[in-house]
Amino acid sequence: MGRAPCCDKANVKKGPWSPEEDAKLKAYIEEHGTGGNWIALPHKIGLKRCGKSCRLRWLNYLRPNIKHGGFTEEEDQIICSLYISIGSRWSIIAAQLPGRTDNDIKNYWNTRLKKKLLGKRRQSAQSPSLHLNQAAGEGANGVNHEAPSQTLSASALERLQLHMQFQGLYHPFSFHNHPARQPKCHPPGDPTATTLIQQVSPPKPDAGHLQEIDCSSVGFHSPSAMETSSSNLDAGLEADLQDLLYCKNSSSFVGHEEHQLANLDYYKDLYGERETANWCPCNGLEDQSSSMGSWDSASALHSDAMIQEFALRYNL
DNA sequence: AAACAACACAACCGCCTTACA
DNA sequence: ATGTAAGGCGGTTGTGTTGTT
Incomplete structure (x- = not known):
């Protein structure tokens, strides 16, 4: 009813x-x-x-003290890093930006920031899989090439791509280029850690080694990002995904083929974990009483590639 | 100047969570 | 423990504005 x-x-x-x-x-x-x-x-x-x-x-x-428009570079960076970390939880992102509303940030992201960061994707005619999450799953010629279950959510794809851009050294918002952003991702046991996660959620007493890191920074912890298991990805989609992730910016991406494949496997593993990973309500950016949570990193961290990535990023 | 497309933003819709009886 | 109403949120749509042909 x-x-x-x-x-x-x-x-x-x-x-x-x-x-x-x-x-x-x-x-x-x-x-x-x-x-x-x-x-x-x-x-x-x-x-x-x-x-x-x-x-x-x-x-x-x-209501008083509402700001409209005129987003600063600093705000852009916060929005971007939080989006990659936690996905489209606009209310949480808005809470980090005084005077901004979730609706405002959502609109800003959808209309400007996303484009600014991701750039225009290739023309659809070149690859049917670029219609990844269109409602009808239509290919470039209007024919339904892929069942919905074989598509990757646009949100997940965006975060995937942004994540890779963050990981790369070329992007202006890169952690590497902006060490100021790094305090959000503390190594285990860092007593100075004042991450967002700690502002709103007490640390998990029995958290494992890797869980002590603000795992949300890794991204892909929201259900929305886990919408589709890439175990269903066909070869063409995989190829296109790789192409999308790497080739477009290949001149600036620091990895080589092996690394790229390892990373792709990492994401495939991660997406594939959807059904088995634990949704942990005390492991995200939210308080324990809230309904929101994050995917238990322990379930997703078994991938060697991911551990390597952690080691690389956090200098472990 | 008109038609069309793209963009930006305000508002709505529907689902989920929470509070309370 | 259960049902219901309200709050809160994210996704989507509608509409006005601006840019392009």
Whole structure:
């Protein structure tokens, strides 16, 4: 049975807010607060709006100290590194950027930052698998070449690619080029560690050696990033993935073929772990009472390639 | 100048979680 | 323990603006 709608859809106004509506909402909340009930609020002040809509309007635009646009380079870097670490958890990312809203960051990422970082992908005509997560799974000629189960989620792919760019030395946001970003990834036992993970979550007492690292920085810990098992990847998709990851920026990527293949295996292993990896609610960026979690690194870290990567990155 | 495409952003939708009776 | 309502979140869509042909 479906969930009942939060409001009477027939009697609520939709679309852009008028200045009058904004003024009403703002004035009421500034004087009385939200009253702990967004659903009832619009009725109290005579707004023909859904309570959810009021909440969104207040949180994203009307409440004090909201910043719009003008993202700084520093903010770009924070957003990028957090996106790679934790995926599209915009509320968590927004919490690290005072004055920014999750919606704002999400829009900024989707419309600008992502393009800035990833660049334009190859023209679709060159490879059907570049339509990786299109809803219909269509190839360049409009024919469905691959079943949905054989596609890689766009989100996962983006993070994959960004991760590789981070790993490479050429990218302006590289950890190597920006040691200031490295404190987010502390070696085991570092008493000075003040990572994001520790700000919001107590360390796991029995965490293993590798788990003491802020594993979220490795990425691919969110369910969204694990949407598709690459065990289903066919040879063509694998080739295309490699091509996408390496060839496009081959001039600046430091690895060679062996390394590339090892890394590909690492990601394949990681994706393949989806069904068996433990979802650990106390191993991510969230407090233990929250619903969010991360994939238990212990389950994903068995890959030699990954361990090598850890060793390489963290200088272990 | 008009038509079209691309972009940017605001808002909505629906699912999941949480609080509470 | 269970059901329900509300809050919160991420994905998606709609619409206005800007750029290009």
